[in-house]
Amino acid sequence: MLTPSGGAMVCGIIGDPVQHSLSPWMQRQFAEQLGLDFLYAPFPVATEHLPTALRGLQALGVRGINVTIPHKEALLPFVDELSPRAAAIGAVNTLLFEHGRILGENTDVTGFARSLRRHAGTISGPSLVIGAGGAARAILHALAGEGATPIYLANRTLARAEALATEFPTLPIRPLALSRTAIQPHLRSIQLLVNTSSRGLRGEGHPEIDLQQMPASGIVCDIVYKPLQTPLLVAAKVHGLRCVDGLGMLVEQGAESFRIWTGQLPNAGAVEEILRTWLQTPKR
Known part of the structure; x- marks a missing residue:
């Protein structure tokens, strides 16, 4: 592992909390891979201290930061310039400090699209998104850009799915209640199902979704990565779905x-394989 020098580019992540984040390890892997003089640090920042923290990071010459919960939307008023994508989604996860200005981007769209292409190839046709929270915003834009349309958006609270669809009138979103009755008629045409909700983090399943009704060519994606094998993915494998x-x-x-x-x-991809091996190794 390269040791950063006094002239290292400094980046980091802010959130509350940040102790659980894998980003410091991951970003160091990227720097090592490319042989860059680079330092990445976690910064726990409470919401009320955001303006002070941003000014301090700029003053210290930090190049940029990642943003995690609960700041992805709270930071928007302090950003000088949002990318069109971040502005459309209404959330940022990456800031660049440049020439005294704060530039905001959302890389979740690109991240999801690249991962999907790398693991499943090109996607087209109807898709079903579970959840209407912050992560769903980026996924909806990614799917629309990939041509996985129409996009059925299912949420336990139908009104929330409808409200999110209203926020993005240019996207082909069709809100549904997260119920077997509402979802069942569409499953036979669904090419891609994506869980963007937190369900699965503690072993919860999705009883509203009868996966055996999906086409044999269907793909099931869960953005949860702890655990890697969520109940949804385990059930999908049982039914022979990718x-x-x-x-x-x-x-x-x-x-x-x-x-x-x-x-x-x-x-x-190379860093993902290292991380996957580590996550699957039994811990003492």
């Missing part, structure tokens, strides 16, 4: 952030 876990999106969005800061795009 599966994509959340690790690829995590690594690809981080790789795109790294490119924004350094101008170089690392090999995300």
Whole structure:
């Protein structure tokens, strides 16, 4: 592992909390891969301290930061310029400090799309997205860009799915209640199912979704990566469906952030394999 020098490019991640983040390890892997003099640090920042933290990071010469929960939307008023993508989604996960200005981007769209292409190939046709939270915003834009339309958006609270669809009137979104009755009529045509909700983090399944109704060529994706094998993905494998876990999106969005800061795009697939092996190794 390269040791950063006094002239290292400094980047980091802010959130509350950040102790659980895999980004410091991942970003160091990218820098090592490309032989760059680079330092990446976690910064726990409470929401009320965001303005002060941003000014301090700029004053210290930090090049850029990743942004995680709960700041992806709270930071928007402090960003000088949003990319069209970040503005459309209404959330940022990457900031670049340049020439005294704060530039905001959302790399989740690119991260999901690249991971999907790498693990499942080109996707087209109807898709079903579960959940209407912050992650769903980026996934909806990614799927529309990939041609996986129409997009059925299912949420436990139908009104929330409808409200999210209203926010993005140019996207082909069709809101549904997250119920077997509402979802069943569409499953036979669904080419891609994506879980963007937190369901699966603690072993929860998706009883509303009868996976055996999906086409044999269907793909099931879960953006949860802890655990790698969520109950949804386990059930999908039982029915012979192709599966994509959340690790690829995590690594690809981080790789795109790294490119924004350094101008170089690392090999995300190689880092993903290292991380996958580590996550699957029994811990003492």
